[in-house]
Amino acid sequence: MDLSTAMDFVRAGRQGVLTTIRRGGRPQLSNILYTVDDVGVLRISVTAPRAKTKNLARDPRASLYACRDDFWAYVVLDGTAELTPVAADPNDATVDDLVAVYRSLSGEHDDWDAYRAAMVRDERLVVRFRPERAYGMLP
Numbered sequence: 001m002d003l004s005t006a007m008d009f010v011r012a013g014r015q016g017v018l019t020t021i022r023r024g025g026r027p028q029l030s031n032i033l034y035t036v037d038d039v040g041v042l043r044i045s046v047t048a049p050r051a052k053t054k055n056l057a058r059d060p061r062a063s064l065y066a067c068r069d070d071f072w073a074y075v076v077l078d079g080t081a082e083l084t085p086v087a088a089d090p091n092d093a094t095v096d097d098l099v100a101v102y103r104s105l106s107g108e109h110d111d112w113d114a115y116r117a118a119m120v121r122d123e124r125l126v127v128r129f130r131p132e133r134a135y136g137m138l139p
Contacts, residue, residue, distance in 0.1 A: 006075040006134030009066065011036050014105060016066040018044065018129075020055035020081075028055055034064070034129070035104035041128050042077075043101045048086045048123040056081045062129060075136035077129075084126045090116035097126045 010016075018032045030052045034042045042064065046053045056062060060081045067074035087094045090113070098119045102109060109115045 001075070001134045001136055001138070003131060003134050005138065006077060006136060007036070007040050007131065009073070009075045009136075009138060010034075010042070010064070010077065010131075013066050016064045018052060018127075019063040019065065020052045021059045021061060022051070022055060023058065028052060032064075033105055035101055041130055043097070043104075044127040044129065045098055045101050045124055046127055048125060053083065053125070053127075056083055056127060064129060064131075073136075073138050075134055075138065077131040078133050078135075079129055079131040082128045082130070084128070086123050086125045087119040090120055094125055095119045098124055101126060 014033050014035060016032055016034055018030045020028045020030070022028050028051050030050070032044050034044050036042050062079060062081045064077045065074065084094045084097055087098065089095070095116050099112065099116070102115065
């Protein structure tokens with residue numbers, strides 16, 4: 001499947017399943033929300049203690065599965081993930097990136113100061129997933 005066709009399909013949604021690789025080589029699947037920037041990088045908000053984050057820190061290879069609501073059309077993107085640093089200060093670059101992800105998915109927040117503090121408290125960071133190839137079934 002052509003990567004640009006797959007990206008058009010993925011841009012139309014925001015829910016998917018991220019597959020990472022566990023230490024023993026078996027897959028770890030996680031339901032996630034994603035946003036896609038102008039250059040085709042998917043951004044996902046995660047927390048540092050989660051298995052998917054630890055897996056990606058060890059092995060950046062990942063796949064993202066996205067499907068149509070009726071389940072009969074889907075795309076899988078294979079690619080490489082990069083992790084931002086964990087949010088350490090409400091005004092650091094990671095929190096700015098998390099704000100951009102939130103805005104893309106949900107619009108404006110009622111209290112950005114509280115949101116920024118929560119990102120630090122929750123040990124959040126951003127996964128930047130860069131698709132390299134795609135496969136799937138589209139009508």
